[in-house]
Amino acid sequence: MAYEKHILTGGPNELINLLRAYAVNCGWTILVENDDLAIDGSGSIDGRRLVLQSPSGKTFASFRSANGKKIFNTQAAVGSGLGLVCAAGFQEFPASGFWYDQPGATKATNQEVVGVGIPVQPATTQTVYFNHIHDPAELILISVEVIDKTYQHMAVGEVQKVGSWTGGTIYSASRNSANMFSAFDTVSLENNSNHLFGLSQNASTFLRADIDAAPLRVPEVLWASGGPNTGGVTAGYTGKTLALPVMNINCLNAAWLPKVPHYGYLQSQNATDTGRNVNTLNCISVNLPLAVYVQRDPDSLMNFSQCGYVPGVCFISTRNLAPGQIYNVNYPASDTTYQAFPQTRRGGPMGYDGIAILQ
Amino acid sequence: MPYIKGTATSYEDLIAQLVVWVTDTAIHGDNAWELMRSEPWPRGTILKAKGLQGQDHCYIGLMALNIDSNSYANWYFTPANFTKYFVWSPYGLNLPLGRSFRLTGNGVVVDDSIYSISSANIFANSFKALVFGVFKQYAPGLDWDEQPGGLNIDPAGMGLKKGVLYLDGEPSRRFTLPLYPGTGYPGIGMNTDDPVEGKFTFWLKKDKSRITVITKNRMLFPDTEYWDMAQAGMLVPYHGRMQYPFPAVIAGSSSGAVSVGRLDSTFSPDNPVPLIDVQIDYGRHHWMMTRGMPTFPTMATDAPNSLSQIVLCLPDGIWQYFANQVQQIVPYVPRGEKDPVFIVDKPRKGPQISHYVTPTYTDLRGTEHLYQYPPLEDEIIYQLETLKLIQADSQRKNILGFLANLFWSSLPAQKYGEVVINGKKHVMLPNCWKERNWYYRTGLMGEYNPNDLLAKEIEIAQMTKQTNCLIRLED
Numbered sequence: 044m045a046y047e048k049h050i051l052t053g054g055p056n057e058l059i060n061l062l063r064a065y066a067v068n069c070g071w072t073i074l075v076e077n078d079d080l081a082i083d084g085s086g087s088i089d090g091r092r093l094v095l096q097s098p099s100g101k102t103f104a105s106f107r108s109a110n111g112k113k114i115f116n117t118q119a120a121v122g123s124g125l126g127l128v129c130a131a132g133f134q135e136f137p138a139s140g141f142w143y144d145q146p147g148a149t150k151a152t153n154q155e156v157v158g159v160g161i162p163v164q165p166a167t168t169q170t171v172y173f174n175h176i177h178d179p180a181e182l183i184l185i186s187v188e189v190i191d192k193t194y195q196h197m198a199v200g201e202v203q204k205v206g207s208w209t210g211g212t213i214y215s216a217s218r219n220s221a222n223m224f225s226a227f228d229t230v231s232l233e234n235n236s237n238h239l240f241g242l243s244q245n246a247s248t249f250l251r252a253d254i255d256a257a258p259l260r261v262p263e264v265l266w267a268s269g270g271p272n273t274g275g276v277t278a279g280y281t282g283k284t285l286a287l288p289v290m291n292i293n294c295l296n297a298a299w300l301p302k303v304p305h306y307g308y309l310q311s312q313n314a315t316d317t318g319r320n321v322n323t324l325n326c327i328s329v330n331l332p333l334a335v336y337v338q339r340d341p342d343s344l345m346n347f348s349q350c351g352y353v354p355g356v357c358f359i360s361t362r363n364l365a366p367g368q369i370y371n372v373n374y375p376a377s378d379t380t381y382q383a384f385p386q387t388r389r390g391g392p393m394g395y396d397g398i399a400i401l402q
Numbered sequence: 403m404p405y406i407k408g409t410a411t412s413y414e415d416l417i418a419q420l421v422v423w424v425t426d427t428a429i430h431g432d433n434a435w436e437l438m439r440s441e442p443w444p445r446g447t448i449l450k451a452k453g454l455q456g457q458d459h460c461y462i463g464l465m466a467l468n469i470d471s472n473s474y475a476n477w478y479f480t481p482a483n484f485t486k487y488f489v490w491s492p493y494g495l496n497l498p499l500g501r502s503f504r505l506t507g508n509g510v511v512v513d514d515s516i517y518s519i520s521s522a523n524i525f526a527n528s529f530k531a532l533v534f535g536v537f538k539q540y541a542p543g544l545d546w547d548e549q550p551g552g553l554n555i556d557p558a559g560m561g562l563k564k565g566v567l568y569l570d571g572e573p574s575r576r577f578t579l580p581l582y583p584g585t586g587y588p589g590i591g592m593n594t595d596d597p598v599e600g601k602f603t604f605w606l607k608k609d610k611s612r613i614t615v616i617t618k619n620r621m622l623f624p625d626t627e628y629w630d631m632a633q634a635g636m637l638v639p640y641h642g643r644m645q646y647p648f649p650a651v652i653a654g655s656s657s658g659a660v661s662v663g664r665l666d667s668t669f670s671p672d673n674p675v676p677l678i679d680v681q682i683d684y685g686r687h688h689w690m691m692t693r694g695m696p697t698f699p700t701m702a703t704d705a706p707n708s709l710s711q712i713v714l715c716l717p718d719g720i721w722q723y724f725a726n727q728v729q730q731i732v733p734y735v736p737r738g739e740k741d742p743v744f745i746v747d748k749p750r751k752g753p754q755i756s757h758y759v760t761p762t763y764t765d766l767r768g769t770e771h772l773y774q775y776p777p778l779e780d781e782i783i784y785q786l787e788t789l790k791l792i793q794a795d796s797q798r799k800n801i802l803g804f805l806a807n808l809f810w811s812s813l814p815a816q817k818y819g820e821v822v823i824n825g826k827k828h829v830m831l832p833n834c835w836k837e838r839n840w841y842y843r844t845g846l847m848g849e850y851n852p853n854d855l856l857a858k859e860i861e862i863a864q865m866t867k868q869t870n871c872l873i874r875l876e877d
Contacts, residue, residue, distance in 0.1 A: 191482075192482070228481065229481040229482055229485055230481065230485060230503065230504070230505060233485075234499065234500060234501070234502065234503075235500060244500065291499050291500070292498075292499060293498045293499050293500060313490055313491055313492055313496055314485065314486045314487070314489075314490035314491045315486065315487065315491045315492070315493065315580075316492075317554070322719070323554075323718065323719030323720055324647060324648070324718065324719040325538065325647070325719075326538045326539050326550035326551045362550075362554075363539065363541060363544075363549075363550030363551070364541060364544075364550075365541045365542065365543025365544045366543060367543060368541055368542070368543055388482070389548075390482070390486040391485070391486065391490070392485070392490045392497075392499040393499065
């Protein structure tokens with residue numbers, strides 16, 4: 044589906060309203076949309092809550108706008124942005140009263156709810172792109188140009204499964220819930236960002252999957268996290284590790300890095316490196332698929348099995364592509380187009396790593 | 403393949419007139435180009451031209467640069483560029499993602515260490531330039547120098563002036579500075595106060611896949627005409643289409659490079675040492691051959707791929723500069739003196755240079771006009787030689803192709819400007835200005851023997867006669 048572009052002036056609340064309208068057009072169901080009370084117990088309304096259900100009925104995505112107060116219990120800082128938690132079920136009025144407290148929500152090993160988030164400027168003009176993948180699986184992507192030429196991304200949907208297994212919801216963002224707030228300058232914004240659908244020291248990609256006996260553990264482990272196999276809410280470790288082919292480059296030599304086929308050596312190794320996924324002869328970047336692997340029992344062996352692909356999103360080098368640019372693959376034969384984005388900024392700390400989104 | 407002659411008041415004016423002319427279908431028919439955009443630096447002008455086969459395309463770019471003493475710092479020290487080229491780059495600190503730091507304007511604080519920068523300026527002078535580029539594709543959202551298929555050459559191997567990094571106030575090391583957007587591309591240039599007459603004359607010649615620009619300006623010292631030329635587009639390759647997919651070439655009478663020498667006491671306050679590097683100046687502030695016609699392309703340092711007047715996209719897609727010689731500053735300690743002075747060396751062959759241009763790579767002083775006996779009464783017959791680009795490194799030996807419409811003439815030029823040769827109009831160019839020597843002796847190199855002096859003067863005079871450039875206007 045072709046992208047939608049909007050100019051955002053009303054900050055996170057306007058973004059969540061735009062997302063609502065876009066998701067409805069994509070066939071997603073609105074389960075909740077309302078103003079929400081701050082989680083600090085002050086009784087004041089500090090943002091909007093939106094819960095979406097995917098057309099398959101299996102994905103429950105709870106969004107919450109942040110407007111100067113924290114929206115997760117685990118956040119140390121406050122700021123402005125958009126948070127997201129996915130769950131295995133839905134409850135309109137959770138007993139705790141907190142928006143994120145959903146049945147089967149993503150939890151760190153200490154049982155605190157974790158999720159993802161992106162910073163959004165409160166009242167500054169920003170450009171936002173929405174993308175929707177329908178086939179082979181559902182995925183909604185939000186890309187916000189938070190400051191000039193610098194992006195933050197968020198995505199939620201379902202993996203294109205390989206094999207048959209229970210689960211399938213996948214969501215990711217440029218940051219996780221513990222790190223989602225940022226000052227709006229180049230250094231702050233980019234230095235703590237992650238690759239969308241990538242591995243990072245602070246996981247910001249989560250997959251709902253019943254993996255071997257993990258759901259039977261006490262407490263249960265329903266989600267796998269794209270990051271280290273230890274740590275708390277900052278690391279985002281859920282008890283099962285997710286392996287993904289792209290990564291923040293400082294993970295490349297980490298002891299916990301899953302030993303699966305990955306693109307670490309094809310990626311930009313620093314800000315000025317264009318990476319290897321670029322061709323000097325024809326300027327083409329190859330659309331490399333994003334496979335998803337899960338950690339099998341027993342955990343200590345660090346064995347992984349592929350379980351699917353992120354639908355409609357590929358890893359590219361943006362050396363020859365501008366942010367937001369539409370390009371044709373297999374030109375002129377296929378007539379299939381993709382939209383390109385940098386992970387944060389071309390020439391930022393992630394170099395020229397980028398994503399391509401099927402149109 | 404038409405041409406025009408006109409006058410312009412600035413490079414921006416020249417670009418505007420060029421765009422109108424090259425896109426005029428009434429003049430060029432099917433070979434008219436399409437304007438993609440025409441904007442100031444750093445987005446520049448980009449035109450869609452045809453490729454060698456006619457059905458394919460290439461993109462030809464022009465961009466005016468207006469450089470002053472603050473241009474580089476104003477660009478380099480923006481947070482976006484300083485983090486890209488220094489903080490997160492192996493050129494500088496190469497900090498990993500997530501390592502916290504704080505920018506300070508001309509430096510950065512990491513933990514408790516204060517890093518500050520000095521000498522962050524690769525420009526030797528203020529100048530105006532018109533640089534040319536050829537691109538494989540067009541990306542509307544990218545700046546001129548970021549276009550797909552444009553030059554992407556590592557500045558670390560060019561001998562380019564480095565910045566000095568200070569750690570907690572003490573000089574720590576030198577580090578690589580990036581090229582300013584648009585520099586590195588061959589082109590033409592003038593000084594900041596030019597054109598001294600308020601306008602200059604130009605000739606434009608185009609075909610489906612290349613543009614040639616000639617300008618005749620004026621300078622006051624010496625008081626004479628100052629000529630420039632540039633060509634961008636497709637080489638005429640000797641390879642087949644599938645063997646050489648994108649034979650793009652850019653040639654200009656300024657490589658932008660100039661060798662600069664100075665005494666430097668950064669790391670040894672009591673014992674300054676000579677420091678020689680390559681800096682950027684497209685103006686006409688010096689007479690080194692790096693500012694000269696592309697018939698004698700010259701590097702400002704002996705390196706495999708430093709700046710010169712000709713750069714070609716090789717069959718593997720890598721851009722390579724071609725040069726026949728190196729001319730640079732050298733330190734010389736006069737007898738009885740302690741400190742060296744910096745003098746311009748004569749042009750010499752560069753042992754590291756393996757991409758060059760024939761026939762001018764060889765010493766052509768023995769080349770005379772064509773043999774005719776008995777001699778014709780009022781006519782001289784002479785040869786025109788195309789400029790052929792040669793690759794000759796340890797693994798690759800290739801004659802790649804030649805530049806279209808651009809010749810070296812065995813006739814030492816008597817008259818510059820438009821000349822008619824074999825019934826076709828050409829423009830004969832001096833090496834930027836007439837009576838310019840191949841090089842100028844300094845008198846400091848122990849040259850006292852009269853016979854040696856005479857031999858050097860003869861060599862200079864003979865070499866000077868060879869330094870011409872002929873461009874065909876009419877086909």
